[in-house]
Structure formats: structure tokens, C-alpha cells
Amino acid sequence: MLGPGSRYEIDATIADIYLLSADRQRIIGRPTLYVVVDVFSRMVAGFYIGLENPSYVTAMSALTTSMSSKTELCARYGLEITSEQWPTVGVPDAILADRGELLGYQIESLEKAFGVRIELTPPYRGDAKGIVERYFRTLQAEFKPFVPGVVTATKVRKQGGKDYRLDATLTLEDFTRIMLASILHRNQYAVLSKYDRDPDIPNDMALTPLNIWNWGIQYRTGRLKNVSEEALRMALLPRTKVNVSDLGISCFGAYYTSKELLGSGWLHRNGGRRVTGLQAAYDPVMADHIYLFPEKDSSDYWVCSLTDRSRQFRGKSMWELWSIQEEQRKATNAAKVSETTSKRDLEKLVSKTLQDAERSRPAKHKQSKSEQTRGIRDNRMLERDALRAEKTKDRQFKSSKPKSDVTYLHEKPDDGAFPDFLDELFGDDE
Known part of the structure; x- marks a missing residue:
């Protein structure tokens, strides 16, 4: 390779460890681990550790980390670095990745904005990224001897044996801190005994990734291109096609x-056709905004916010x-099944009622057609009066209940009238 940043390799794996939830009450499974490695120096340039499946979105998170300053990221986990x-x-000049993750129009913005060359491995050839593949084994070897919940050959060795998943102890934050410290250790101190040393590399220089990187920056080509963080972030954000409607820009519903x-x-509309073929970038960790590109192949964008119609998604991530x-679709589909069943029952009731009415209808009328319509x-009015009389009779029947006995507080008057307390209330005191 020419020098540092000439080519990055990126790949993902499922880490060989089971983790606990943040409150340590539930086993949440194995995390996804992305690693970005500089081929020339073997320096780990970036990573991603999380619970999302390997995809373009998570690959972009790893690449964003690889191209940005890591000092704040390390400080977040209690690791102070310069x-x-x-x-x-x-x-970098080039990125080597799997076809599925960086294939298609999603990565075109990075290629066009910064001239990055995207190199894709052939199908079913994980060995084509041998350097980053070896790093998965190396980085995980740092914690496996010490951490419980590590994947072993079998879940249960024998009947009554122990399930290693039940040994899970670390949370995602704990595991990220350990992996971050392992990366820092390997970048600065790991001696690359099998590194293919070029003749011009000084013999008295220890072959650690950081030493090789610094030497390559000074004596070789392939320096990384410095760009603004905002331009880099916008270029790496995943993009999707959006549509224009009366309610606004429709993005993921x-x-x-x-x-x-x-x-x-x-x-x-104003009688004309709406604009079509628009794209928007989105941040997976925040659904409140998208970045609409009004013109194709342009870096200009409009920051669009959620409308009141979609207020249920405010403060949530795109994953949420x-x-x-998905939950709403499942509920809707279940409701539609119930609706179809109920509608079928309704149609049966209407059909049966109609059949009964047809059978009950007299075959011949005493009146002529004109007399019937007149x-x-x-x-x-006759039918209405009959209904009123029936309702009145029904209410009288319901109200004809036996009267309950009345209990008087004082002696009941002989004439049945209410007692008079005026003298007691307003008479002269004796």
C-alpha cells in the first residue's frame, strides 16, 4: 500500500458474548461488532458496537467514527486520550467492503463528494478482507479469558450442565468500554511481528500500528483528506427516496x-404534476428531522421537521x-381479519332477513298499485301512532312497581299531612 489512508477495510461480526440489559435484569443476546482497519498500518480507525443488525446504516456509523475525532467518544466511556x-x-482514498452493505446509490454521495473509491469483495469471499477478519479474533481474544457469558462450543454440555448464556454479566456499555480499551491498547502497543516490513522502514522502529501510521504520514503518500464534520456527516447519512403529497414530504410513512x-x-398541484425522484438523508438515531435534497446531484439540502400529523414519532429514533x-401494521392486519369476518356475518344476517321478509310478504294486495302509493x-302516521302507543304501554309496565313503605322520623300525623314545626322553630323560648 502507498501509505496511511490508502485503503480501509470494513467488516462486521456478531461478538462471542451474551450481554445484559442496562438494568441487568434481562439477557439481550449478542451485540453486533463493526471494525474499520487501515491496511497500511493495521490501525483500527473506527468501530461500531450495538444491537442493530449489520446493514448500510450501521456500516455508516462505523465509517463516521473512523473518519472523525475519537477523543470525545473515549471520554464518554471514561478513557482520556489525546x-x-x-x-x-x-x-481515506478507498474503502473495501462487502457488496451488500455498500452497494448501490446509498454510497454514491461519499464517492461524489470526496472522491472515495469503493471496492467491493466478490460474493462469499470473506477472506478477501483478511486483515479486518483477523482483527475480530484478536480483539475478542483480549476479553474472552476474563469475561463471563462468552460463547462456548455448546450451550449445555450435558444433562444438568450449565448454560453459558446464563453467565451474562456485562451490559452493552460495559462491553463497549472494554472493546474501546482493547482497540487503544492494540493501536499503541501491539507489536506486529508478522508485518511485511518495507526496506526503508527504520530497523530501530518498533512495528506497532501507531508507529507505522506516524512514519507513513511523514514518509509516504496517502494522507487522509480533511473535511468538515458536517459535510462528512451529511455524506455518510443513509438516504432514501421520498414522495411529495398534500400533507408534506412522505418518508417511511x-x-x-x-x-x-x-x-x-x-x-x-395547481393542475400540474408533482415533483418526483427526490431523495432525503436521515439520521437513524433521530426521526425528528430529515434532510431533503431539492436538486439531484447537489449538496444543498433543506432541513425538514415532522408535521403535527406525525407527532407520535417526535423524540424517537428511526429504528423506533x-x-x-410494524406494530401498527400487525394490529391493522389483525383488525382487517376481524373486519372481514364481521362483514361476512353481516352479509349473512342481511341475506337471511331479506329472505324472511320475502317469505312473509303477502303474495297479493287488496289495494291497487296507485292506492298503495297514495x-x-x-x-x-298510523304506524307511528302504533309505535308510540306500544312504547307508552311498555314504559307504564316498567314503572308499575310496588311502592316502598315510608319511614317517618317523627310520629305520623293522623291526617297524613307533613308535620308543622313552625312553633318549635320560631316560637318564644320558655
Whole structure:
């Protein structure tokens, strides 16, 4: 390789350890581990540890970490470092990845904005990224001898044996702290005894990733491109196609708007066709905003916020939005099944009632057709009066209950009238 940043390799695996929830009350399974490695120096440039499945979105999180400063990230987990201890900041020349994760239009923004060359491995050839594959084994070897809940050959060795999943002790935050410390240790102090040393590398230089990186920055080409954090973030955010409707920009079933969008007039048809083929970038950890690109192949964007119609998603992540929508789809589908069943019962009732009415209808009428139609008004009044009389009779029957005995507080008057207490209340005191 030419030098540091000439090529990064990125890959993912499922870590060989079971974790607990944040409150340590539930086993949450094994986390996803992404690692980004600089091929020239073997320096781990970035990583991702979380519970999301390997995908473009999680790959972008790892790449964002690899191209940004890690000092704040380390401080968040109680590890104080300087920028010189982890100097991988900037955009590399090339990225080697699996086809499924960085294939397609999703990665085009990074290629066009910064000239990054995307190299894709052939299908079923994980060995094509041998350097990052070895790092999975190396990094996990650091914690396996000491940490409970590590995956072993079998879950239960024999009847009555112990299930290693029940030994889970670490939370996701604990595991991230351990992995971060392992990466820092390997970047600064691991001696690469099998490294293919170039003839011009000094013999008195220890072959650690940090030493090789610093030497390559000074004596080789391949420096990383320095870009603004906002431009890098926007280039790495995943993108999706969106549609314009009367309610706003539709993205994943939620609606967004902005002052620029309202001013554009796109939400009103005005007899013409709406704008189509729009794309928007989104941050997976926040569903409140999307970044709409009004023009194709342009870096300009409009920040759009959730409308009141989609207020249920405010303060949530995109993963939560997708989960909520999946639950709603399941509930809707179940309700539709019940609706179909009820509608079938309703149709049967209507059909049976109609059949009974047809059978009960007299075959011949005493009146002619004209007499029948002329008497509709009088017939209505007769039927109404009959219904009123029936309701009155029914209410009288319900109200004809035996009266309960009345208990008087004082002696009952002979004439049945209420007692008079005026003299007691207003008479002269004796």
C-alpha cells in the first residue's frame, strides 16, 4: 500500500458474548461488532458496537467514527486520550467492503463528494478482507479469558450442565468500554511481528500500528483528506427516496415539512404534476428531522421537521419509528381479519332477513298499485301512532312497581299531612 489512508477495510461480526440489559435484569443476546482497519498500518480507525443488525446504516456509523475525532467518544466511556494517540481523522482514498452493505446509490454521495473509491469483495469471499477478519479474533481474544457469558462450543454440555448464556454479566456499555480499551491498547502497543516490513522502514522502529501510521504520514503518500464534520456527516447519512403529497414530504410513512418546502409550492398541484425522484438523508438515531435534497446531484439540502400529523414519532429514533409502524401494521392486519369476518356475518344476517321478509310478504294486495302509493303518508302516521302507543304501554309496565313503605322520623300525623314545626322553630323560648 502507498501509505496511511490508502485503503480501509470494513467488516462486521456478531461478538462471542451474551450481554445484559442496562438494568441487568434481562439477557439481550449478542451485540453486533463493526471494525474499520487501515491496511497500511493495521490501525483500527473506527468501530461500531450495538444491537442493530449489520446493514448500510450501521456500516455508516462505523465509517463516521473512523473518519472523525475519537477523543470525545473515549471520554464518554471514561478513557482520556489525546488526538495523537488515535490520529485517524479524515477521509481515506478507498474503502473495501462487502457488496451488500455498500452497494448501490446509498454510497454514491461519499464517492461524489470526496472522491472515495469503493471496492467491493466478490460474493462469499470473506477472506478477501483478511486483515479486518483477523482483527475480530484478536480483539475478542483480549476479553474472552476474563469475561463471563462468552460463547462456548455448546450451550449445555450435558444433562444438568450449565448454560453459558446464563453467565451474562456485562451490559452493552460495559462491553463497549472494554472493546474501546482493547482497540487503544492494540493501536499503541501491539507489536506486529508478522508485518511485511518495507526496506526503508527504520530497523530501530518498533512495528506497532501507531508507529507505522506516524512514519507513513511523514514518509509516504496517502494522507487522509480533511473535511468538515458536517459535510462528512451529511455524506455518510443513509438516504432514501421520498414522495411529495398534500400533507408534506412522505418518508417511511411519516410526514415532514419546512419553510423552503412551503415556499416552493410543491405541496399544491395547481393542475400540474408533482415533483418526483427526490431523495432525503436521515439520521437513524433521530426521526425528528430529515434532510431533503431539492436538486439531484447537489449538496444543498433543506432541513425538514415532522408535521403535527406525525407527532407520535417526535423524540424517537428511526429504528423506533420502524418498530412502531410494524406494530401498527400487525394490529391493522389483525383488525382487517376481524373486519372481514364481521362483514361476512353481516352479509349473512342481511341475506337471511331479506329472505324472511320475502317469505312473509303477502303474495297479493287488496289495494291497487296507485292506492298503495297514495296511502304512504297515512300509513306512516298510523304506524307511528302504533309505535308510540306500544312504547307508552311498555314504559307504564316498567314503572308499575310496588311502592316502598315510608319511614317517618317523627310520629305520623293522623291526617297524613307533613308535620308543622313552625312553633318549635320560631316560637318564644320558655
